[in-house]
Amino acid sequence: MSDQPPFIDIRHAQKSFGTLDVLKDISLQVERGQIVAIIGPSGSGKSTLLRAINDLDPLTGGEIWLEDKQINKTLPHRQYEKHINEVRQEIGMVFQHFNLFPHLKVRENVTMAPKMLKGLSEAQANALAEEQLTKVGMIERIDYYPSQLSGGQKQRVAIARALAMKPKVMLFDEATSALDPELVEEVNLVMKTLAEEHMTMIIVTHEMGFAESVCDRVLFMDQGVVVEEGPPEVIFRNPTNERTRNFLRKHLAGQAG
Amino acid sequence: MGLDFSVIPKYLDIVLLGAVWTIAITIGAAVVSFFGGIILAIIALYAPKIISWPFRAFSFLFLGTPLLLQLFLIYFGLVQIGIDVPAFMAGVIGLGLHFAVYNSELFQTSILAVDKGQNEAARTLGLSRLQALRKVIVPQAVRDVIPPIGNNMIALLKDSALVSVIGVSELTLSAQRAIGSTYRPFEFYVLVAIIYYIINLVMEAVLRHVERRIQVSR
Numbered sequence: 001m002s003d004q005p006p007f008i009d010i011r012h013a014q015k016s017f018g019t020l021d022v023l024k025d026i027s028l029q030v031e032r033g034q035i036v037a038i039i040g041p042s043g044s045g046k047s048t049l050l051r052a053i054n055d056l057d058p059l060t061g062g063e064i065w066l067e068d069k070q071i072n073k074t075l076p077h078r079q080y081e082k083h084i085n086e087v088r089q090e091i092g093m094v095f096q097h098f099n100l101f102p103h104l105k106v107r108e109n110v111t112m113a114p115k116m117l118k119g120l121s122e123a124q125a126n127a128l129a130e131e132q133l134t135k136v137g138m139i140e141r142i143d144y145y146p147s148q149l150s151g152g153q154k155q156r157v158a159i160a161r162a163l164a165m166k167p168k169v170m171l172f173d174e175a176t177s178a179l180d181p182e183l184v185e186e187v188n189l190v191m192k193t194l195a196e197e198h199m200t201m202i203i204v205t206h207e208m209g210f211a212e213s214v215c216d217r218v219l220f221m222d223q224g225v226v227v228e229e230g231p232p233e234v235i236f237r238n239p240t241n242e243r244t245r246n247f248l249r250k251h252l253a254g255q256a257g
Numbered sequence: 258m259g260l261d262f263s264v265i266p267k268y269l270d271i272v273l274l275g276a277v278w279t280i281a282i283t284i285g286a287a288v289v290s291f292f293g294g295i296i297l298a299i300i301a302l303y304a305p306k307i308i309s310w311p312f313r314a315f316s317f318l319f320l321g322t323p324l325l326l327q328l329f330l331i332y333f334g335l336v337q338i339g340i341d342v343p344a345f346m347a348g349v350i351g352l353g354l355h356f357a358v359y360n361s362e363l364f365q366t367s368i369l370a371v372d373k374g375q376n377e378a379a380r381t382l383g384l385s386r387l388q389a390l391r392k393v394i395v396p397q398a399v400r401d402v403i404p405p406i407g408n409n410m411i412a413l414l415k416d417s418a419l420v421s422v423i424g425v426s427e428l429t430l431s432a433q434r435a436i437g438s439t440y441r442p443f444e445f446y447v448l449v450a451i452i453y454y455i456i457n458l459v460m461e462a463v464l465r466h467v468e469r470r471i472q473v474s475r
Contacts, residue, residue: 103397
C-alpha cells in the first residue's frame, strides 16, 4: 500500500481572494477506499478545499492529483474544459442543498449525465437508474419530481445521481446540514453503505458522531490550515491541539443545548 | 347610411383566409422570437465581447426603431442589395427578430435567476458549460419566464397587423380589401376585431394550459 502513490494527492494547496488567504499550503493524501472527514468552524476553508478537488473553486497555487492525473493542470482554455469535464465524471459530489434538477423527474435526474456523457441507451440508463435508486432506497419515487420529495429523499436521489456516473471518489459537502434532524439518519445510512463498499470518500461535516463512526481519518481545519489530523478516536477523544479542543467543546455544547 | 352586416357572409371567406395568414405569421414569428430570444440571451451573457458586442448593437437597433420601419427595410430595402425576401418571410423575420430582442431581455433575467447550484451540480457530473445550459439552466429559465413571454406573444399577434403594409394578405389587409369593395368599414373592422379577440382568447387558453403543466415540476 505504502509503495503506491496516493489515490488523491493534494500538494501545497493555496487559495486566496485578494489579500484573504482561504487555504494556506494544505497537503493531504487519501488512499483508495479511505474515508476522510474534514471538520472545522465555518470559514475555516474546509468546503473550499473540497470544492477545489473538482475545480469548482480553482486553487491559486498547488496541485491536485487523482491517481496519475493532475486535476488542475495548466492548459489552454478549450483543452482545459475538455480535461476537467472528463475528470469531473470520475468525482461524484453531493451538495448541502441537494441541487436536484427540479424540471426533471427523479429517474431523469439520474439518467441524464450517463446518457449524455457515456452514450448509454435509454434502456441501459434506466436500468442503471433503477439500480442506483434501489441502493439509496428511492426506487418507489422514481417517477416523482424533486418538489414532491422530502429533504432526506432529495439528498438520497442526489447521491444516486452522483453514483450513476460510477465515480472513483465521492465528495460530500455538508450533505446533512440542511436537513431536519429526523431526516439526517436516512442519508447517513446511505453513506454508511457506501463506506462498507469501500468507496473513497471525503466528507465535510458537522456531524461529529457520524464522522467518528464511519471515517478512517479526521482533519480539523481552522483559518485555512490543517490544525490537526489523525484517526477519529484520537481527534475526538484526545486531541492534542488547543484549537481542536476548543472547537469540539463548543460544538458538543451547542449540540447538547 | 345605417349599418348593414348582411354584406359580411359574401366576404367571409376572404376574411377567414386572412385570419389563417395572421395565425401563420404569428406562429412563425413566435417560433423565431422564442429561439432567437434564447440564443441572443446566451450570447449576451456568455459569449466573448467581440461576439456579443455586435449582437448588442443589433438588439439596440431593433429596440430603438419602429417595427414598421424594420418591415419596410427588410421587404423593400434588402432587394436593392440583392436579397429578395418574399413578403410573408419578411413579415416572419421582421416580427420574429423584433420580439426576439424583447424575449432575450426576459431570458437573460431568468437565466441569471436560476440557482447557481444547478450549474454546479451539472458541471460536477461532467457536463460542459453548453450542455449544462441546454439541459439544466435554459429549461428552468424558460419555465420561469413563460407568463411574460406569453404577454409578448399576444403583443406579437396584435403587431402582426403591421405586416399588411408590405402586402401580406393577413386579417387586417383582407378587411381593407373587403371594405374597398363594399364601403362598409365599420362592419368589417368590427368583424376583424372580433376575430383578433378570439385568436387571443385561444392563445391565452393555450398559455394557461402550458403554465399548469409545468407547475408540478417546480
